Amino acid sequence: MKVVDLNCHWLRCPLEASRQHVSDFGRIQWFDGVLVEIMAEDGSVGYGEAKPAVGSAGDASGIVSIIRNELRPLIVGSSAFDIGRNWGRMHNGVRAPLAERFGRAMPILGRRGVHASAIAGVDLALWDLAAKARGMSVLAMLGGACRDRIPAYASGGWAPVDRIGEELGHYASAGFCAVKMRVGAMDGSVEKSLARVAAARRSLGPDCALMVDAHGTMNVAEARRFVARAAEFSLAFVEEPVLSDDRAGLSMVRAHSPVAIAAGESEASSADFAELIRAEAIDVLQPDLAIAGGLSEGLRIAALAFAHRLALAPHCWGSAISFQAARTLAFASPAGTYVEVPMGGAPLLREMAKVDFRLEGGALAPPTGLGFGVEIDPEFVRRYTHGD
Ligand SMILES: [Mg+2]
Numbered sequence: 001m002k003v004v005d006l007n008c009h010w011l012r013c014p015l016e017a018s019r020q021h022v023s024d025f026g027r028i029q030w031f032d033g034v035l036v037e038i039m040a041e042d043g044s045v046g047y048g049e050a051k052p053a054v055g056s057a058g059d060a061s062g063i064v065s066i067i068r069n070e071l072r073p074l075i076v077g078s079s080a081f082d083i084g085r086n087w088g089r090m091h092n093g094v095r096a097p098l099a100e101r102f103g104r105a106m107p108i109l110g111r112r113g114v115h116a117s118a119i120a121g122v123d124l125a126l127w128d129l130a131a132k133a134r135g136m137s138v139l140a141m142l143g144g145a146c147r148d149r150i151p152a153y154a155s156g157g158w159a160p161v162d163r164i165g166e167e168l169g170h171y172a173s174a175g176f177c178a179v180k181m182r183v184g185a186m187d188g189s190v191e192k193s194l195a196r197v198a199a200a201r202r203s204l205g206p207d208c209a210l211m212v213d214a215h216g217t218m219n220v221a222e223a224r225r226f227v228a229r230a231a232e233f234s235l236a237f238v239e240e241p242v243l244s245d246d247r248a249g250l251s252m253v254r255a256h257s258p259v260a261i262a263a264g265e266s267e268a269s270s271a272d273f274a275e276l277i278r279a280e281a282i283d284v285l286q287p288d289l290a291i292a293g294g295l296s297e298g299l300r301i302a303a304l305a306f307a308h309r310l311a312l313a314p315h316c317w318g319s320a321i322s323f324q325a326a327r328t329l330a331f332a333s334p335a336g337t338y339v340e341v342p343m344g345g346a347p348l349l350r351e352m353a354k355v356d357f358r359l360e361g362g363a364l365a366p367p368t369g370l371g372f373g374v375e376i377d378p379e380f381v382r383r384y385t386h387g388d
Pocket of ligand 1: 213215239240265
């Protein structure tokens with residue numbers, strides 16, 4: 001079955017004031033993403049997502065241009081079932097035949113950054129399309145689920161010390177048994193971050209899993225001080241205590257940390273995760289499937305996690321498509337431990353399509369439906385398409 005067309009739309013959703021949050025990224029007023037559509041000759045459509053930024057807001061014009069001008073000509077006319085080969089065509093460009101022949105990646109310039117994200121968007125759409133065409137879910141195509149349910153954690157926690165307990169308490173009363181809060185540069189000092197974490201733990205009690213995310217904003221000395229003193233609060237993991245580009249720094253933090261270290265949401269490839277593992281810098285791998293090359297690359301990253309006895313907890317801060325893809329991967333991989341559920345304003349996640357967020361014992365059921373199980377609301381897409 002041939003691919004007959006490929007297109008994408010930059011979706012930009014304004015967030016009303018009550019749904020905006022403030023972190024080290026500033027006040028979040030927009031939620032941006034790129035919706036990718038691949039059409040097959042039988043009329044079926046696969047949906048993918050590419051992300052212009054790791055958080056909510058970012059300019060997606062570069063991704064749109066790459067998909068329409070560079071990737072579209074490589075994919076239209078190909079077999080919709082050749083997902084691996086199409087990934088190689090996008091990654092290796094004019095050297096794809098050589099890469100196929102020698103079994104080695106020979107990428108053109110776009111190995112990372114928005115180019116990797118553009119490839120991710122097309123790859124996710126190809127998986128969705130191929131599963132739909134076979135009348136099954138992507139999870140079934142991957143061999144089915146490795147577990148009955150996957151724990152979910154509520155991701156938010158921006159409130160100051162006197163209100164953080166209440167904010168996280170709302171998540172717990174919504175059924176979550178695990179919650180994540182932000183710390184780091186936005187607090188102004190390690191002591192203030194620790195005071196907020198102490199208040200959070202006091203309020204949550206001992207049974208709710210608590211994680212923290214510093215968005216890579218501490219230096220090594222601060223991070224080491226933080227993880228040493230945060231141990232008493234029984235954290236499930238500390239995410240990006242320092243910038244993950246600083247492999248050596250992250251490795252130094254981990255070497256002295258009594259708490260697991262998570263990272264990877266802005267990495268672009270399995271090669272990046274292999275580097276983090278080689279540097280002994282990471283316990284929990286957090287690929288974002290709309291940034292790191294799609295599900296094809298996500299499967300390679302999940303295999304790295306399993307082979308090294310590390311955990312996989314995909315980063316989810318995007319649309320319903322990358323969320324359902326991450327949920328699929330966390331169910332399909334034996335290394336899957338958690339799925340992230342954003343608690344900030346996220347219209348692309350909660351309004352563009354219907355997603356089953358029901359929790360049982362703090363855990364999600366496997367995705368249902370064909371492909372990734374995402375049925376896009378065309379009116380939503382019309383309303384929020386930006387820059388076309
Ligand atoms: Mg994060």
